[in-house]
Amino acid sequence: MRVLVLHSHPVEESFGAALHRQTIESLKAAGHEVDDCNLYAEGFDPVLSRHDRMIYHDYPMNTEAVKSYVERLQRAEALVIVTPVWNFGFPAILKGYFDRVWLPGVTFELVNGKVTSKLRHIRKLGAVMTYGADPFRAFIVGNPPKKIIKRMLRAMIKPFAPVVFLAQYDMNRSTEETRKRFLERVRREMERF
Numbered sequence: 001m002r003v004l005v006l007h008s009h010p011v012e013e014s015f016g017a018a019l020h021r022q023t024i025e026s027l028k029a030a031g032h033e034v035d036d037c038n039l040y041a042e043g044f045d046p047v048l049s050r051h052d053r054m055i056y057h058d059y060p061m062n063t064e065a066v067k068s069y070v071e072r073l074q075r076a077e078a079l080v081i082v083t084p085v086w087n088f089g090f091p092a093i094l095k096g097y098f099d100r101v102w103l104p105g106v107t108f109e110l111v112n113g114k115v116t117s118k119l120r121h122i123r124k125l126g127a128v129m130t131y132g133a134d135p136f137r138a139f140i141v142g143n144p145p146k147k148i149i150k151r152m153l154r155a156m157i158k159p160f161a162p163v164v165f166l167a168q169y170d171m172n173r174s175t176e177e178t179r180k181r182f183l184e185r186v187r188r189e190m191e192r193f
Contacts, residue, residue: 001124003027003193004076007038008083008094015171015179019128020082022183026190027080035072039093044069046096059105069101073119078193079157080126085145085167088138107156122157125149126164126193128186134170164189 005023009016020038027034039046055062063070083094090098102108109116127149131138138146146165154163166189168174168182 001077002033002035002075003078003080004035004037004072006079006081006083006094006097007036008040008081008091008097010040010091015168015174016082016084016130018179018183019130019168019186022186023080023082023128023190026187027193030191030193032078032193035076037069037072039097044093044097046093046100048096048099052100057104057110059103062103063106066101066103069097070103070106073101073106074121076122078124078126079122079153080128080164080190080193081149082128083130083145084171085129085131085133085138088133088141088144090145090148102156117156119157120159122161124162124164124193125154125157126190127166128190129165129167130171131167131169132172134173135167138169164193 005020005027007016007020009020011017024034024036052062052065081094083090089095104110105118107117107119109118127145129145146167149165150163154161166182166186168179
């Protein structure tokens with residue numbers, strides 16, 4: 001299976017980078033073809049410009065500035081997002097990826113005002129995330145990243161597609177042992193992905 005991995009952490013020595021490496025290694029060990037889209041390393045520009053917004057609904061003109069990213073998404077059969085959660089949301093670079101690449105004509109069409117997905121070729125979805133907050137605090141604020149993965153993105157791909165959601169909560173009080181256990185969990189789940 002062709003798996004597009006979206007990674008969004010700016011620090012190469014971070015635990016998030018270690019999770020990214022583990023995810024890639026485990027998916028490859030399981031025999032998947034991996035397209036590693038490391039947004040920071042690739043210098044992805046997350047800013048939706050005035051021009052981009054003005055042509056947002058004009059497919060295929062709306063894809064010109066992000067054509068290579070659109071093509072990678074269109075080739076994917078599965079999607080895995082490896083990211084920290086900052087302030088109960090995605091890092092700006094990942095949010096900008098969704099704003100600039102998940103465009104009308106690419107990921108959805110508007111037919112009589114109704115959204116119709118164009119991502120039915122993506123058959124599986126995964127997320128590997130780290131939170132500074134503990135699970136209760138994330139729950140109290142509604143855990144937007146989890147809802148985006150398990151509800152919104154899932155609805156955009158193949159109906160009833162399996163979703164693997166892995167989260168290391170409470171990073172502010174994590175230990176070497178808790179991080180090691182989570183890395184091992186990521187290894188196991190991605191090898192089964």
